[in-house]
Amino acid sequence: MVACIIPAMSYTIRPAKESDLDVITAIYGEAVELGTASFELAVPDRTEMARRYHELVDQGYPFFALEDGGRVRGYAYAGPYRTRPAYRFMVEDTIYLDAKARGKGYGKALLTALIEECTRLGFRQMMAVIGDANNRGSVGLHRALGFEITGTMKDVGWKHSKWLDVVLMQLPLGQGGATAPDKDCLPARMFALRKGP
Ligand SMILES: CC(C)(COP(=O)(O)OP(=O)(O)OC[C@H]1O[C@@H](n2cnc3c(N)ncnc32)[C@H](O)[C@@H]1OP(=O)(O)O)[C@@H](O)C(=O)NCCC(=O)NCCS
Numbered sequence: 365m366v367a368c369i370i371p372a373m374s375y376t377i378r379p380a381k382e383s384d385l386d387v388i389t390a391i392y393g394e395a396v397e398l399g400t401a402s403f404e405l406a407v408p409d410r411t412e413m414a415r416r417y418h419e420l421v422d423q424g425y426p427f428f429a430l431e432d433g434g435r436v437r438g439y440a441y442a443g444p445y446r447t448r449p450a451y452r453f454m455v456e457d458t459i460y461l462d463a464k465a466r467g468k469g470y471g472k473a474l475l476t477a478l479i480e481e482c483t484r485l486g487f488r489q490m491m492a493v494i495g496d497a498n499n500r501g502s503v504g505l506h507r508a509l510g511f512e513i514t515g516t517m518k519d520v521g522w523k524h525s526k527w528l529d530v531v532l533m534q535l536p537l538g539q540g541g542a543t544a545p546d547k548d549c550l551p552a553r554m555f556a557l558r559k560g561p
Contacts, residue, residue, distance in 0.1 A: 375432040387436040400496035426481040437465035440474040453488040483537040486549020497529035511535040
């Protein structure tokens with residue numbers, strides 16, 4: 365858990381709990397409905413968000429909530445970038461804040477915590493798949509934490525009556541590609557479990 369004090373505000377970053385899911389569903393739902401960061405078109409309900417939450421945390425992927433003044437203001441999690449097993453040391457990050465909580469440093473704090481935890485767990489690359497090249501908040505946040513743009517997919521989404529690009533931004537974690545992965549780390553163990561005895 366990370367506790368932090370910034371002027372007139374104190375917040376905590378901690379693992380998200382089942383009881384946070386109402387707020388998480390509302391935060392994400394608003395972003396799906398009004399924004400272009402997510403390429404979903406229909407707002408998922410709490411049951412679906414709970415299914416997604418458990419699918420990740422039951423495997424050991426980190427899922428954090430940022431709480432301030434007793435209220436969850438945002439969340440971030442890491443999940444598999446793609447399911448083909450050679451990708452197992454790579455994660456994709458997801459981060460959403462309540463619209464009123466943006467631009468105050470919460471995003472940077474949450475994503476920093478997620479990067480640290482993924483590094484600790486033994487993942488080697490983190491990818492941001494940013495819906496909409498004009499998402500200055502997300503591009504700015506990832507750039508501020510050292511991610512570099514590694515690709516742009518042009519005109520791949522159609523939402524709110526316009527074509528949207530996807531920007532890929534990548535951050536090496538820990539030793540990145542410089543050394544072989546640790547045989548005992550979480551992603552190595554996840555794969556061994558899936559393969560069976
Ligand atoms: C993207 C998001 C998580 C960023 O969180 P945030 O709390 O608003 O960002 P922060 O205040 O922590 O800012 C972090 C960095 O990004 C930069 N940044 C934030 N918003 C920005 C904007 N609109 N334009 C340019 N840079 C911006 C800041 O300058 C800061 O960099 P610095 O530390 O070098 O000054 C938040 O805006 C959000 O939830 N957006 C909607 C959902 C979304 O796009 N999620 C990402 C999906 S890939």
